[in-house]
Amino acid sequence: MGYNTFHTEGDMEVEVEVEEADQSASSGMAKQAVVENVALANALVKDGGYSWTSPSSLKLYPIIMLITLNTAMNGYDGSLMSSMNAMPAFHDYFNVGKQGPATGLLFAIYTVGQLIGSLFAAPAADRLGRRFGMCSGAFFIVIGTIIQATSKDIGQFMGGRFLIGFGVTVGCTSGPIYVVEVSPPSMRGLFGGLYYSFGYCAGALVASWTCYGTGKMLGDWSWRIPVIIQAFPAAIIFCTVWLLPESPRWQIANGQREKARSFFVEYHGNGNEDSAIVNLQMEEIERETNYDKELANNRWWDYRPLFSTRDRCFRMYLLILVGVFNKFVGGAVISYYLPVILDNIGIKSANEQLLINALNVVFSSVASVFGCFYVDKFGRRNLYLWGALLTGLCYIPMNVIAALAEGHVAKGTGYAFVAFIYLYGIFFSFCWMPLQTLYPAEILPNDIRAQGFAFQELMNGLASFINTYATPIALQRIGWRTYTIFLVLHFIYLGMLWWSIVETKGRSLEELEEIFSDPHPVKKSLEKHKIVLATGQGVKRKPSSNVNDDGFGNGCLNPRNKESLEKHKIVLATGQQSKWE
Template sequence: MKPKVAFQDAISPPGQNAEVPEKPLGDGTDVREAKVMSVELTDAVAKDKPNYRSRSQITLCGFMLYATLNGVMNGLDGSLMSSINAMEQWHDFFGVGKTGSTLGLVMAIFTAGQITGSFFSGFIVDTFGRRAGMAAGSFFIIIGSIVQASSQPLAAFIAGRYIVGIGVPMCSMAAPVYIVELAYPTWRGLAGGLYNVLGWYIGSLTASWSCYGTAKIPSNWSWRIPHILQAVPAVVIICTVWFIPESPRWLFAKGKNDLARQILVKYHGDGNEDSALVKLECEEIKYSLEAEAELTNGKWWDYKVLVKNRANRYRMWILFLIVVFSQFTGGGIISYYLPTMLETVGITSSSQQLLMNALNTVFSFSGGLVGAFFVDKAGRRPLLLWGVFLTGLIYVPINVLAALANGNISQASGYAFIAMMFLYGIVISFTWTPLQALYPAEILSTDIRARGIAADKFVAAIASFINLYATPIALHDIGWKTYTIFLVLHVIHWFLMYLVTVETKGRSLEELEEIFNDPKPVKRSKQINTVVISAGVGVKVTDP
């Protein structure tokens, strides 16, 4: 159900071609036919006739890019240790081998920190605001980075990684929630997609290339400098986050309706108090919060609300599938046989292998950047399904090449494996990377968005922990057959996601609640209306 917003003054009743009561639909120069998901949202935007080059829209884009700094920290923290692990200076200073339980502890403690941070992130973001969540996460990352960069005993370095791990889920949860709640509705997909792509890969590239450069320094500064760089985005955020507007949806939830409306008028209505879009958004948000208040009890620690009704359970099941596939696509173990393949084609030094890793990141970044611009064009559901399907296809030759790696392999096989690794990175980045932060934040309603994303980060950390320990054991015991397991998981995952993944493009966040309350959410989410759009006037439905 939706609030009865008065938008019908420029729209015909479904299935009818009645004349528009107030204005004709233009002289033909500003009229076009389109297939849309949401008639109400399209009508409101058409009436406002937004100027995407206006100062308010450009400023809003700036806020979205600013929030991406949180993704940069996630990319830095997620990629830094894999590069540090290739540095002899770090291993020599701490006396840690390149295999063994000590190294495993250093790697895994970050995940333990993420599990801890996910418990508190929902409370902070729901209670104190989306900006506070970014600041809190940045605080932990700064402290952890300082401890790591200045550490002498190994115990201090491990403690620093744990502290950084606490901060990362706070930032990576608060930022995408902030973006989807503040972004202009018609480019929410692009904003959310670019957040994860730009954030992760800029951070990852910074980690890869800075380590590639500092690895040539003979002293301990080779690994201390990258850890100092790790804190730079966090310092920027903690000092400046208070100068950006708070999420209007969070303000509405806290009863600060006037301030929330002012933000929407300024950035969605371009200063127009009578903006049709702002009126629609305010009505929908208020109605949604009133409906959701019946389910929640206001207790931040109560996560039972996530599975309290059918709609929320459906949301959490999709969320679970997204998280599990993200962790168990097998992308991480593709690199397991990479040293063997690189040596086969003559790439043997650690410097050359670091370069290959950095180049792989560049190619993946390119794929993700292009993919972000297809999020609203292709839709979320097709990208997710094609992503699973295509990476599954790529896994077939990878599986064969991994099997050959156990014996004598040709130079051609080595080149083929490297090519498949690069192709896999490009495809998964094009289809999944733009959606990994955006899609979960979209499908969750306002009252459970923070707690749902916190649960997402918790499950992701657990899955990562399992992956970290189970995969090496499987590779040791059954070798290349581990790749076969991941191939089978691709097939299973595709069928599960085909059955439940809904389309979210072209609708406001509040309109998505209708989809999850429908008996057949997937079918409902794919319904399209054909309308005639007239800029400055509204729309008329021609084919409901």
């Protein structure tokens, strides 16, 4: 037994655990394999797989790329403020330092905007559609940028940052939900990962290198020009988002079944009205939507449905775990306060600090984009665990060097510290950045996806406010011991991830309902089903558990089935209906 990759008639690959095929699949090219979702594997093989170069794929790529501008706005701001914190002209104009309470408040007001924005993000996305949420978020970002770029005093600058934080939360609630809901199941990990990784890093790269270039200028334009550029991706979203199709899951939830089916036929089924993957998704979504209507709560301000059942409480815990706890493992220190860190270790040149920051963004960006292509290969759980371990190991030498740097430090030691900052960024970006918005959007059911995402944004905002406000004060008062706190939190976080993270790869969004309804969701998510893949035929032999002739039942998707699945040994073949031996 070993792991192999099965190639369908298209060029979509399905990674499976391969054994020798039994007699029932001896004719033709057959492999006995283990997959997460029997129904999805069956549909993919019958449709000939999902090709990277199919007409549907080529239509979907530009949509995904355009939507990534939502998170580019967020990435731009993170790198913008870190870079501007190294500009003497910025500090002189507003009379603030690189650290201390005033600087902490200047940075943290952005997260106050996020907190308020989270209250409006869910109703915007649920009641008026995912496109409206993105459009309205972009509008506030443009207005906030204008206010910030024309600032005459610190109060006006902070007002602009508040509006930008508000808009980013509204837009970045609808954006990742849209990407996850329009992506084919077999490519959801890649598209969802690229949404955050590519978008965030593209924004961060533009900001860091723009600031590096303008940082050599004299006067206010050294910081005003980078601020103005922040409006461009928001303006593009505002002007073009209504040209895109609406999310089919939102359409089904709002009684627009035919529009949803047309979307799946065009963007998932290559125009084939009888596509197996189209029929499967429509069946699953409608079944889930009908169930959700029984629990429907039309009061936008009521967040009790997020905690109405045991499995939903567990989902909320996971949202807090992956969204809030990872704010307290040291990434924010590097992201926002890198110039302060460099000052403390003896690298004080503003130009050198801007260059180090810009290179850090480059290395992290490359790592994060590469990581997207391994989300479905390694799985979400493995990436979370390895990310926590490797970044924690990087913090050990960073902690030691920071402690030795009290007082005088050799410049070589300072550059060693920078090297570990780069390593931290590479590991964090490869393992965690592709999952930042993908995983939360995956684990939430359709009826509370926007509310749950807004709840996470609210909690993220609280965590970020505490982090961005308290970190400069901690660096000022306890120095290197700040890193010790983050080091300890790293390994506590690793243990919590080990016991809690549910694997979501290889399953449709609706099948995850079955995973979370199980008494042991982590264990359940790691179960797989034995099948036999054969070219040119359909499913030929009935699994040992209850699966009906349409390919549905325990082997497929019953959103509220609490019974444990047996492993299913079936034969898959391309181009035919399911056949049982």
